[in-house]
Amino acid sequence: MSTQPIPDADTLNLLVRQVRYEGRGINSYELVDENGAALPPFTAGAHLDIHLAGGVIRQYSISNASRERHRYVIAVLRDERGRGGSKALHEQLRVGDFVRVSRPRNNFKLVEGARRVVLIAGGIGVTPLKAMAHELEDAGIDYEMHYCTRDAKCAAFSDEFESMRASGRLQFHFDGGDPSDGLNIRDLLHAPGDGEHVYYCGPGGFMKACADAAGHWPAGTVHFEHFKAPERSVDEHAANDALDSFIVRIASTGQEIEVSKEESIADALASAGVPMETSCCAGLCGTCKVRYLEGEVEHNDCILGDDEKAEYLTACVSRATSKILVLDL
Ligand code: FES
16 A cells, blocks of 8 residues: 555556445445546456555455446455455555555456356355446346345445345345355255356355355356365365475476475576566466476366366466476476
8 A cells, every 4th residue: 555656567556536334344445546547447257466565465356347447346354364464454545545456357257158147155255246247237147146144234235236136136145154044055056057157256165065066067157266265174185296396397498496395386486586476375366377388286276277277287386296397488
């Protein structure tokens, strides 16, 4: 956050025009160009990297309709047990401040050609799905949205959602803190329709419930985004085949770089003078995605589809299970 714009070709300095209380612990932030200029376009599901004080960068999904070119609206849940980004943002960002943000990036796009779409939001995972609901509404595509929270006070954007709720497109599900009293996701997803796609985003337990319930849906019809890296079980850690250290070879130069147990591929490359852009450093955003030409990979990310994993890895979290990994750099 700053009060003075800092020009940078890759980022935008945007004015915080409005901060709104949206629900318990949730603020929305409306970011605009100081002179009212149109912002770079985005599509539903896109996120921004928000640059915080101290070099901290966090990703937040854009929640408003992509037809709106004059603003990005993000919503941030203050997470007392998180890594500190949401707390810092709540405490530091005020109306009238400038904030440095990346251009929008999208790893969670609506697939073209769907006949019907089911959107399921858990908690603050509602932000990308709200943008999707706007885009589907504008495109005249049949959809239904389910928004799961603890209670009405924890639900963000109630005013904006009112027309969707009144039309029957949106249903709220309040579980009082016990998921078994909330939406029955298994029932909801038991029979995928022809041309139907499902999108979901929310906390860990919710993501697992959706993944289990959609396990029988046809390939390519289930789409999701984690906003936090899922915790890995002891069994998953035990099944980890990645080597403690391995060699990365740069295909264009033949340079070989050792990656030790303590560092990521991205870190090792940076130390060897091969900079690689990173953002979330948690396998969530795709900024460090790179093609590999040889070698075996343990992926560890939350964004690459199975088809992409045969060709790409994320340098912030992927490890090698073969002694040499050749990167297309
Ligand atoms: S930096 Fe975000 S996936 Fe690697």
